[in-house]
Amino acid sequence: MVRLTLTHDLDQLHQDLVEMATRAETAIEESIQALNRQDAALARSVIAGDDVVDELERAIEHRCLxxxxxxxxxxxxxxxxxxALKVITDLERISDGATDIGEIVLRLAGQAYIKPLVDIPRMAELATSMVRDSISAYIQKDQHLAMAVTLRDDEMDAAFERILMELTHMMREHPESVAQAVDFLFIAKYLERMGDHATNIAEWVIYLVTGVHPQDKELHEAAQQELPTGEQ
Amino acid sequence: MVRLTLTHDLDQLHQDLVEMATRAETAIEESIQALNRQDAALARSVIAGDDVVDELERAIEHRCLxxxxxxxxxxxxxxxxxxALKVITDLERISDGATDIGEIVLRLAGQAYIKPLVDIPRMAELATSMVRDSISAYIQKDQHLAMAVTLRDDEMDAAFERILMELTHMMREHPESVAQAVDFLFIAKYLERMGDHATNIAEWVIYLVTGVHPQDKELHEAAQQELPTGEQ
Structure with missing residues (x-):
């Protein structure tokens, strides 16, 4: 009976987590849509939505305790x-990142963009799919799906480096583009950080399934390698 | 007896938290010292120290559960x-920020700086003191000290805006400074985020003492204001 109730409570927890993750994904998508279309109303709605995510975080935490x-x-x-207690912190930070992007959209309102947006929407798609898959991996306790998320973080980092190089070059050649290029640079940084947060979530899934956190495993293996052969 | 044991366990928890916070503070200070003196060895030591902070986070979390x-x-x-479960996540992110700064220091090794560092060391001092005070407030359950930390975050944001304006101006006037200015801009952003994390910690202290999280209070008051007068 107790067992049944625990299962029930964990199911509820999963539902709440999926809701919070869906809101975080939507926030990423809409913040970039707002950027693309220079849609200040949508940007404001993303910013307002962050309060709901914060409330969900508090509610889920309460449920966990x-x-x-x-x-x-x-x-x-x-x-x-x-x-779950860790995952919600990452989801909340992802939503914060979307809010930060929303605020930049409001600042850029009415300005013609210095360049067409190509890599930024790609990074946003990547971030959204990483969040979605990391939460699916949590619900389904799927270690392989989680591992696939952590691998995609390299793509994210590569996209960020590409944008950094492109924007640095543009600022050097066209000093009048500096202010906006800095804003785009921060947007790329926020998206890259979302990838890090999704990777954190995926690493918690690996811990959940295997009992070992990937970073502890690395530490453990590094410590083993430092031992003299006789002591291994 | 159980009560005594709980008190003992909470004392242990406090000791661990102070150790983790001290390491995070030191990481901030040393990352900026490394930047100031272009000290690659110190930067590498900051980066290596992040593993210890990660381990402490895991150990404290285990203790909490x-x-x-x-x-x-x-x-x-x-x-x-x-x-405490939330505080350690913020401390870990602060240490991550110091690592990010350490990596920029390694990239800048041997380059003459485009400008003397003035606001960045000030931001680092501010971040360090905010972390120190937020953890003291946690240990002493001192709501007023926590409130003082949250107020100092405005200073941090103002310092970031100042650096942003200065560097944007410099990039426009001296395109050859762009690459380094971007690095300094990210350092300022990491420090500003550390201020946000210390503010998060301070807000958890207010929740711990009063039972109400400041952000919930704001939400609650906003909701009250939206009610027609008769329903208040």
Whole structure:
């Protein structure tokens, strides 16, 4: 009976997490749509939506603490709850990033863009899909899907480096483009950070499934390699 | 007896938190020292130190979950543990920011700087003191000290805006300075984010002491204001 209730509570937790993740994904998409179309109303709606995400974070956290207190879950269930507590922090930061982009859109309102947007929308698509897959991996406890998310973060970093080079070049050649290029640079940085957050989520899924956090594993392996052969 | 043990466990938790916070503060200071002196060895040591902070985060989290499972704390003790779970995420991100600065220092190695560093070291001092005070406020459950931290975040934002304007101007006038100016801009952004993280910690302290998170209070007051007068 207790077991059944724990399952029920974990299901509820999953539903809340999916809702929060969906809102974070939508925030990314809409912030970039707002940028593309110079749509100040949409940017304002993204900024306003961040409050809902913050409230969801608080509600899910409350639910997690309740589950811990009521059921004292063990092993994988305990890891599921402790991973959820971390995942919501990353989702909240992703939504913050979309808000930061929304604020830049408002600042750029009415200005002609110095260049067509190509890599930025691609980074946003990548970020959205990484968030979606990392949360699916959490719900389905799918270690391989989580691993695939962490690998896609390299694509994200490469896209950021490309934008950085392109914008740096543009600022040097066309000093009048500096102010806007700086704004685009920050947008690219916010998107790159969203990729980092999705990667964090995916790493928590790997911990949830395997009991070992990928970064602990790296540390452990590095420590092993430093040992003299006889002590391994 | 159980009460005594809970107190003991919470004391241990506080010690760990102070250690983690001290490491985060040192990381900020040393990353900016490394930048000032162009000290690649120090930058590498900041980057290496981030692993220790990550391990501490995992250890404290483990301790928190243990306290929740063993003691099922209530009211303020429960809030102290749930706040600690959030605080460590912010401390870890602060250490990440110092690592990001360390990596820029390595990239800038051997280059003459385009300008003397004035506002960046000031921002770093501000960030360090905000982290120190927010953790003191947590340990001493001092709501007023926490409030003072949140107010200092405005100074941080103002310093960032000043650097942004100065560097944007410099890039326009001296296109050869662009690459380095972009690096300084990111450093300023990382420091400004550290101020945000210290502010988050301070807000969790206010929640711990009062039972109400400042952002929930704002939401609540905004909701109240939207009600027709008769329903208040």
């Amino acid at each position: 309740n589950i811990l207190a009521r059921h004292q879950p063990l092993a994988r269930d305990l890891r599921a709850v402790s991973a | 243990n306290i929740l499972a063993r003691h099922q704390p209530l009211a303020r003790d429960l809030r102290a543990v749930s706040a």
